[in-house]
Amino acid sequence: MSTQKRRVSIYLTPEAELLLARAVEDRGASMSGVVEAAITTHLGDKARNSELVLLSERMNKLARASERIADETTAQTETLALYILYYLCITPPLPDASRDAAEASGRKRFDRFIGQVSERLLGKESYTDDVLARIDLVRANSAPKLGVAS
Numbered sequence: 001m002s003t004q005k006r007r008v009s010i011y012l013t014p015e016a017e018l019l020l021a022r023a024v025e026d027r028g029a030s031m032s033g034v035v036e037a038a039i040t041t042h043l044g045d046k047a048r049n050s051e052l053v054l055l056s057e058r059m060n061k062l063a064r065a066s067e068r069i070a071d072e073t074t075a076q077t078e079t080l081a082l083y084i085l086y087y088l089c090i091t092p093p094l095p096d097a098s099r100d101a102a103e104a105s106g107r108k109r110f111d112r113f114i115g116q117v118s119e120r121l122l123g124k125e126s127y128t129d130d131v132l133a134r135i136d137l138v139r140a141n142s143a144p145k146l147g148v149a150s
Contacts (some may be wrong), residue, residue: 005032010035020034020035023038076128080092
């Protein structure tokens with residue numbers, strides 16, 4: 001690239017011209033020097049690593065993570081809704097005579113269930129991770145083998 005400078009003519013809005021004039025006064029530089037510095041700063045290699053670019057990349061990563069969380073939450077909600085519907089459809093109503101014993105047993109089972117959920121939430125392992133791992137194993141085992149004669 002040549003070190004000789006080329007003359008370039010540009011059109012500026014009155015607001016941009018005022019900003020340029022202020023920058024020239026404040027810095028004691030020429031108009032072409034201020035414009036060249038601004039172009040180099042905002043369009044050069046250093047601009048790619050600027051805080052704004054880094055912030056934008058981070059925001060994009062967070063947006064993708066948020067979309068993944070929304071998808072997972074939707075899947076979990078649908079799974080729970082289908083289970084509840086299934087449970088309500090197959091469970092016959094209890095006779096009045098055995099309802100109290102069933103409610104007591106249900107409370108104990110519910111307390112145990114809540115304890116297990118608490119342990120999972122406090123621990124590192126997750127039931128959904130286990131299920132997803134099993135699904136991937138099933139997919140891997142059922143995938144057609146290429147190049148193998150049947």
